[in-house]
Amino acid sequence: MTTALQHHIDADDLPGAIAAATEAVRRGPTDKAARYRLAELFCANGELERADAQLSILLNQAPELQRRISLTRHLIRAEAARQDWYRAGRPPDLLREPSDAIRLHLEAGVKWREGDKAGAASLYAQAETARAPKVGKGFDDFRDLDDATGGLLELLTMDGRYLWVDLAHVAGLDFVPARQLLDLIWREVRLTLDDGTTGTLYMPAIYAAIAPDTPAFRLGRATDWQEQAGLVLGKGQRCFLLGDQAKPVLDLTSLHFTPTGG
Structure with a gap:
């Protein structure tokens, strides 16, 4: 370069x-x-x-x-x-039958695009209330700080699909260090599910519900939070709640979760 x-x-x-x-x-x-x-x-x-x-x-x-x-x-x-999901409502692909959390998020997304923000917020709140804490070594919970994603993971596959994965089904996340510009927008990660299935996927590092409108947001150099209908929505770099700390996705390395037995 x-x-x-x-x-x-x-x-x-x-x-x-x-x-x-x-x-x-x-x-x-x-x-x-x-x-x-x-x-x-x-x-x-x-x-x-x-x-x-x-x-x-x-x-x-x-x-x-x-x-x-x-x-x-x-x-x-x-x-x-x-x-297409955020702009037109085309649903994501799933690895399993939809969990209750995924169903609630799908319904909430439809209501949000229809203009029923209060109805959407109610469904997102139901999903968060029903969500069990995601516990791991050194932390007592892990979730996306954006309420429209919350207990889900957005992932891109190597064959061109957009996936949702319920965090309840995730056993581990091992992130590959960034090496090129694209790694700042699509973070390579090794996903391990609770049944032992593993695979390499890519986590979008930039929020899409609120479009990034400056280069700093597009490059993941900044994150802003907006409250709409009681929901906290992110713009720019994705951030997670790790215990009681906000952790940018580009700072994550390896996370392994305690089995729930569910």
Whole structure:
């Protein structure tokens, strides 16, 4: 990455970074690294179609990068499905039959989009009241600080699906250290379920219910909280309640939970 481009990113100047990356591709249209960087920046800026277009060109230029490009394009597809839930009500995929918590969240999401915010808030409150604390070593609870997610995990799969997983079914989360720009928006994590099933997935690091409207929020450099109809909703980097502390998702490393026997 060039010094100028890194300077723009460090300064939370996404438009400047995109302009610099676009110029780099214009000057060197066969520069594979430059084109991939531009695709990453489009992803961070929420311009998923433009990112996918750059990756399509890159795949033709560099078929040897097919595996990396395919993964990124599948994550773009999964993120688009996630946006469809928040904007149009397209439901997420599930790994199991929907739990009571997931049913309540699905119903609440429908009511919220219909404008019945009080009805949605009531359903979210029911889900939180019914939720058992998620206990682990050194902490007595773990949940998303955003009430619209609460006791659920949003996850993206390597084959392009958007998932919800009830935290009640999770035995462990092992996060992979961030290595590239995309890791700031889609955090790689090894998920272990209570039946021993494991898999590598990606956790969206940026909240979607309230769209990030500045580069700092889009890059996960900031989090803001808004109260609507008695609910606390996040904008920017996702944060969890770990015991009595707020923990940004980009700071998480490894979490292992105490079996409930349920």
